[in-house]
Amino acid sequence: MLSFVSRFLSTVLRGALRGLLRAWLLVVPLVIVLSLIRWGQLAYFWPAGYTASAADVATVLGQGFRFDLKVSAIAGFLLLVALPWVPVRVYRRVLAMLAVVFVLLSLVNLHYFGFYKTPIDSLVFGVVEDDTLAVFRTIWHDFPVVGTIALWLALSVGAVALHRWVTARANPDVLLQSRHWAGKLLVIVVAFFALLFAGKGTLRQMALQRQHLTVTTSQFLNDMVPNGVIALKYAWDSRGQSQNLQNPLVVLKALGFDSAQAAADVLGLPHGSEAEVHAALIAHEALPPDAPKKNLVFFLMESFSAEPMLYHAPKFDVLGRLAPTLDKACHFSNFDSAQPGTHPSLEAILFSSPITPLTLGDVGRKPIPWAIPKVVKDAGYQTLFVTSARSGWRDLNRVLAVQGFDEVIDANNLKEAYPDATLGIWGVWDSYVFKYVSKRLAAQPKDKPLFVFVLTSSNHPPYDLPADYHRVPRDMALWKGETSADTLLLNLDTYHYATDLLGAFVQDVQKGPHKSDTIIAATGDHNVRSFGVYAEAQRRYLLRQVPFLIWEEGLNCGTQQALPASHRDMFSTLLPLAGVAGPYVNAGRNLLRPASDKPDPINAPRAMFFTGEVRSAQGMWQLGNKDSFVCTSAQKPAADCQFNAQDDQQERARFGLLDWHVRDSLKK
Numbered sequence: 001m002l003s004f005v006s007r008f009l010s011t012v013l014r015g016a017l018r019g020l021l022r023a024w025l026l027v028v029p030l031v032i033v034l035s036l037i038r039w040g041q042l043a044y045f046w047p048a049g050y051t052a053s054a055a056d057v058a059t060v061l062g063q064g065f066r067f068d069l070k071v072s073a074i075a076g077f078l079l080l081v082a083l084p085w086v087p088v089r090v091y092r093r094v095l096a097m098l099a100v101v102f103v104l105l106s107l108v109n110l111h112y113f114g115f116y117k118t119p120i121d122s123l124v125f126g127v128v129e130d131d132t133l134a135v136f137r138t139i140w141h142d143f144p145v146v147g148t149i150a151l152w153l154a155l156s157v158g159a160v161a162l163h164r165w166v167t168a169r170a171n172p173d174v175l176l177q178s179r180h181w182a183g184k185l186l187v188i189v190v191a192f193f194a195l196l197f198a199g200k201g202t203l204r205q206m207a208l209q210r211q212h213l214t215v216t217t218s219q220f221l222n223d224m225v226p227n228g229v230i231a232l233k234y235a236w237d238s239r240g241q242s243q244n245l246q247n248p249l250v251v252l253k254a255l256g257f258d259s260a261q262a263a264a265d266v267l268g269l270p271h272g273s274e275a276e277v278h279a280a281l282i283a284h285e286a287l288p289p290d291a292p293k294k295n296l297v298f299f300l301m302e303s304f305s306a307e308p309m310l311y312h313a314p315k316f317d318v319l320g321r322l323a324p325t326l327d328k329a330c331h332f333s334n335f336d337s338a339q340p341g342t343h344p345s346l347e348a349i350l351f352s353s354p355i356t357p358l359t360l361g362d363v364g365r366k367p368i369p370w371a372i373p374k375v376v377k378d379a380g381y382q383t384l385f386v387t388s389a390r391s392g393w394r395d396l397n398r399v400l401a402v403q404g405f406d407e408v409i410d411a412n413n414l415k416e417a418y419p420d421a422t423l424g425i426w427g428v429w430d431s432y433v434f435k436y437v438s439k440r441l442a443a444q445p446k447d448k449p450l451f452v453f454v455l456t457s458s459n460h461p462p463y464d465l466p467a468d469y470h471r472v473p474r475d476m477a478l479w480k481g482e483t484s485a486d487t488l489l490l491n492l493d494t495y496h497y498a499t500d501l502l503g504a505f506v507q508d509v510q511k512g513p514h515k516s517d518t519i520i521a522a523t524g525d526h527n528v529r530s531f532g533v534y535a536e537a538q539r540r541y542l543l544r545q546v547p548f549l550i551w552e553e554g555l556n557c558g559t560q561q562a563l564p565a566s567h568r569d570m571f572s573t574l575l576p577l578a579g580v581a582g583p584y585v586n587a588g589r590n591l592l593r594p595a596s597d598k599p600d601p602i603n604a605p606r607a608m609f610f611t612g613e614v615r616s617a618q619g620m621w622q623l624g625n626k627d628s629f630v631c632t633s634a635q636k637p638a639a640d641c642q643f644n645a646q647d648d649q650q651e652r653a654r655f656g657l658l659d660w661h662v663r664d665s666l667k668k
Helices: 002-045 054-078 088-116 122-129 132-142 145-170 173-177 181-200 228-243 250-254 260-266 274-281 307-311 320-328 342-351 372-378 393-402 411-417 431-442 488-511 537-542 567-578 645-666
Strands: 295-301 329-332 382-387 407-409 450-455 518-524 548-551 607-609 613-615 619-622 625-631
Touching (some): 002 088, 002 145, 002 181, 054 088, 054 181, 054 228, 088 122, 088 145, 088 228, 122 228, 250 645, 260 274, 274 645, 295 342, 295 431, 295 488, 295 567, 320 329, 320 548, 342 450, 342 567, 372 382, 372 450, 372 567, 393 407, 431 450, 431 488, 488 548, 537 625, 548 567, 607 645
Parallel strands (some): 295 450, 295 518, 382 407, 382 450
Antiparallel strands (some): 518 548, 607 613, 619 625
């Protein structure tokens, strides 16, 4: 009996030791190859002229190493049950599979950063939610696919080869052949807890989490910390949170508020009950009873970035026929998008929602009471959504019809209306959108105001243009931005194509019969991908910037055109101007009103990015994270530029209430 027990314990100890040693021998090559990719990513995207201290770079590389160790150790830990018993050939295949997956995700993260200027986030799931074929065609056209595949295979093979080399040098069989149980037990205990703490990422403090990705004041450097595995994990977590509306307080509590009433109190809103808070969010000043209802034509322009407008000149024409209309426009030039992608920005604008994707499931198939098209339709307007893309993208054809649009016109409808139109990767050329909207506006009865929401698509990778478009020569010495993107010149051409069409439309309306009864507004869905990574603090404010333009005859533009603002402010500005009241959400402030000369948390001049980033006149930061604050401004930052805790508290309250309003109102 004692002999059996002894053999059993020996077998268990030997198996446990084999498993732990194999786990650690998995970890080493994975950590090394992930760290190599990070070093390469940092060098590949390092902007010309950008400087950072050696200490900051070392901090980023060190923190990145900890995350590499974390994900690799977790993989080894999860495999502990199987590793002691599988044959060597299976064990090697497991290592090869892990290497292939880890390397692939980190290379995807590298190119994702190059495109979106951020590590992998929830937008990555658009690969399956968008037109997947079009996405892959764009990837093939715009990215070094063959070279990336070659690098993927080389690094994966290198990880396997390194594993074999380390295994040969470590010679784990020596330990396994030892007959002394005490030695085996000691190694097991040490190896097990070392693996456990490696997976935690620290010995004493809380486990490495998302907040530990911020280790310097440079967002560019911080974005180099996550590997592809951990970035995808956090993206999945964010997506799961956005899809589950059952806990209305989840984001409010994460932002430091126990209830909606507590957040409303910070903003000076009525807060006697949750019902009062909901009512306060959709309460508006009464409009004059004789306020006329005007046609409202709103353009959400694909990749309509603010930066090229800064450099527009006769020898650097990026605006075409839009340029001469600007002296008649209210141009809000210090303006940010709500999200980094088209569909998330569309949802943020139409539904005042920081939660995205919001409408891909059941929520999108039931009317949202405060949806902009529904509010406008209920005010007596005919509502029309027009896009040069295909409306089956993200189920827009179904969702938008439910949310208040009388008609949804897309590339297929435009192809039918204009047989000469050609269907490309994303749809038809934008020129057909402008033709169609002009035709509909001209035919609109005077007694029925028209609301048109236009989504363009041509200024999008792969940056193709119609065969008859004549590219405009430019003196690139006048471009003061970054020049590292291979697609910069092509992107400037498609940018000019779109802005020129917009300018022609504005000019036609201003000369036509609807000049006095039509408001035109335009903004971009997000910044252009190829205009830089904005690593320098003094340029960081440009990261999210898009223009916001309003044209109306005799319009007084007010005093806020140069103050920080964002997408959340647009329809709080446009709907009163158009004579529309109703239960739309006060997501932002009315930019046509005079700036308040007293502290006013509701109308404070700040811009909000709906991933949790805020910008004031002095700098920008992540909500609740004072260490992320960086001084950045179109003007020289003030000498006392620093994180303002009150600004942060108020914006946490605003963001939290917008999230709560959606969750609490739409929960099942």
